[in-house]
Amino acid sequence: MSNTVDDKIKTFDTRTDANVPIESPLAYTYRRSGAPAPDKNSKAVLHERPFLGHLTLRGGAIVLDEALRSVLDMSLPAEPQSLLFDASGERSVQWISPDEWLLIVPGGEEFELENRLREALGDAHFAITNVGGGQTVVDLEGEAASELLMKSVIYDVHPQHFPVGKGVTTVFAKASVILRRPSETRWELVVRRSFADYVYRWLLDAGAEYGIGVQR
Amino acid sequence: MFYIYCPYCGEHREEEEFHPKGEAHIARPADPESCSDEEWGDYLFFRTNPRGIHHEMWVHAVGCRKFFNITRNTATYAILETYRMGEQPSITDDTREPLEVAQTPTETTPADNLEGVRA
Numbered sequence: 628m629s630n631t632v633d634d635k636i637k638t639f640d641t642r643t644d645a646n647v648p649i650e651s652p653l654a655y656t657y658r659r660s661g662a663p664a665p666d667k668n669s670k671a672v673l674h675e676r677p678f679l680g681h682l683t684l685r686g687g688a689i690v691l692d693e694a695l696r697s698v699l700d701m702s703l704p705a706e707p708q709s710l711l712f713d714a715s716g717e718r719s720v721q722w723i724s725p726d727e728w729l730l731i732v733p734g735g736e737e738f739e740l741e742n743r744l745r746e747a748l749g750d751a752h753f754a755i756t757n758v759g760g761g762q763t764v765v766d767l768e769g770e771a772a773s774e775l776l777m778k779s780v781i782y783d784v785h786p787q788h789f790p791v792g793k794g795v796t797t798v799f800a801k802a803s804v805i806l807r808r809p810s811e812t813r814w815e816l817v818v819r820r821s822f823a824d825y826v827y828r829w830l831l832d833a834g835a836e837y838g839i840g841v842q843r
Numbered sequence: 844m845f846y847i848y849c850p851y852c853g854e855h856r857e858e859e860e861f862h863p864k865g866e867a868h869i870a871r872p873a874d875p876e877s878c879s880d881e882e883w884g885d886y887l888f889f890r891t892n893p894r895g896i897h898h899e900m901w902v903h904a905v906g907c908r909k910f911f912n913i914t915r916n917t918a919t920y921a922i923l924e925t926y927r928m929g930e931q932p933s934i935t936d937d938t939r940e941p942l943e944v945a946q947t948p949t950e951t952t953p954a955d956n957l958e959g960v961r962a
């Protein structure tokens with residue numbers, strides 16, 4: 628299970644073959660607070676995408692960009708608040724800070740990817756952290772999705788200010804979230820595991836007037 | 844509710860995302876061992892607390908999490924400019940002694956950084 632890229636850094640696969648059940652950060656919430664199914668009147672639909680591979684990349688933009696191009700054929704978004712997807716739309720990389728990016732890939736890919744990035748980065752000054760266990764992705768769709776966000780985040784989500792391909796870290800109710808806009812119709816919230824219950828219940832409450840439903 | 848321009852995010856952001864972190868441009872004594880108690884005490888505890896132009900550090904806590912500097916008027920609360928760490932303020936109070944920092948040559952501040960606050 629434990630592979631190493633070089634002698635200095637031990638990396639390990641957080642997904643094991645052992646038969647241990649894994650639960651989404653919202654598992655308890657679904658049981659306790661329920662998940663109303665969306666119907667034809669639902670103007671907002673919530674959908675969690677748990678167990679994705681989340682890697683935090685830190686370091687200089689130039690070396691990280693080179694490594695990402697060679698390993699994933701994706702370029703690093705240099706512009707603040709920008710979010711890029713690969714052709715399949717399954718992998719994304721987002722600017723978080725001048726020296727930090729968030730890479731989200733299909734679950735299970737992250738360990739091999741991390742190792743290949745480490746190899747490509749060699750002796751460069753960088754850090755890669757697997758943060759997949761600490762956060763989850765919640766999708767928000769529907770005609771009232773942005774209205775629901777207006778009640779929840781302090782950031783201006785008007786399309787002129789928040790075009791497709793933008794992503795910001797901001798305040799959601801009393802929590803912090805990463806809010807992203809991958810397409811015209813879909814919003815993504817990257818939520819910390821420990822705040823997932825709070826954010827989910829806030830969305831259900833704030834979305835009640837739009838007949839919010841949860842797709843599972 | 845007001846907006847502060849984050850020089851790293853390159854846009855105005857809600858004040859709730861920021862925290863003030865005290866006076867800026869306080870250089871740590873190069874050789875603490877040779878400091879007198881008074882010099883060290885000054886460095887550690889004593890701040891200027893001016894009425895008027897003040898340079899202070901803030902952090903974009905819920906955002907890019909970077910520290911940066913703000914020139915602010917403590918009497919009117921007006922934010923006059925924001926600039927990155929390592930840069931020098933373009934607005935200073937000429938009635939007081941100049942800052943004793945200047946380690947690296949000042950990079951030119953982009954013009955859009957000068958507008959620190961937007962109602």
Ligand SMILES: [Zn+2]
Nearest residue numbers: 849852903907
């Ligand atoms: Zn910022």
